[in-house]
Amino acid sequence: RPRPLAVASLIVFAIAASSSKAQTVVNSSTTSQTLSTDTAYRVDAGTTITTDNGNALNVVGIAPVTLSNAGTIVSSTDNVAAAVNFGVEGSISNATTGALLGLTYGVGFFGGGANNNVVNSGDISARVSHAIGYEGTSGGLVDNFGTLNGARAGAIGTTSDGVFLNSSGNVTINNHAGASISSGMGDQTYGFGIAINSGTAVINNDGNIT
Secondary structure: OOOOHHHHHHHHHHHHHHOOOOOEEOOOEOOOEEEOOOOEEEEOOOOEEEOOOOOOEEEOOOOOEEEEEOOEEEOOOOOOOEEEEEOOOEEEEEOOOOEEEEOOEEEEEOOOOOOOOEEEOOEEEEOOOEEEEEEEOOOEEEEEOOEEOOOOOOOOOOOOEEEEEEEEEEEEEEEOOOOEEOOOOOOOOOOOOEEEEEEEEEEEEOOEEO
16 A cells, blocks of 8 residues: 655645745634735634635635644635635645634635645534545645544534545545544535545545544
8 A cells, every 4th residue: 555655744844844934924804814915824823714705715826825724714604615715726734723614615725736735733624515625627635634524613514525536636645643534424425534526546544534
């Protein structure tokens, strides 16, 4: 069984290295925010970003983008709403204190490119669909040390899946020891730990996938 964890380590290092650069701090809000003027953003611990309309964070503009999150980000309950929606190629590092909750996507990648990466040590969840979703031509790496659909920022339903691949891209999923990727376990349409509709995936599991 292939285990490209050395590659995962390089991704972790790359995202950690990017955090040493100047970052734009994203502050608490109760409305949707658009991140478009920088290539590096940071949500600090104790920050809460919510909205009652659409995505909580829209990442657009300059690519590639890195987002470091240690706070709580919750989308609206609008159709296809995401906690973090990447409209350009980008990566997110979610710290142990980080909690994301979307309706259809916790984190959604829509901008294409091969380097849309997630390093998760906290929780990323979706109420009804995909904790992490790859769409269009997007590919990348999911390096999970925490929980997907652990529901730390709010309740999830029975139809959620962990990672959803619906693109022509390639995705490598490393689920490390002690980490978990969970589904809603209630719907045969969704409800999968990992769901591959199109594209290709390499899955290396040392944790739990249910």
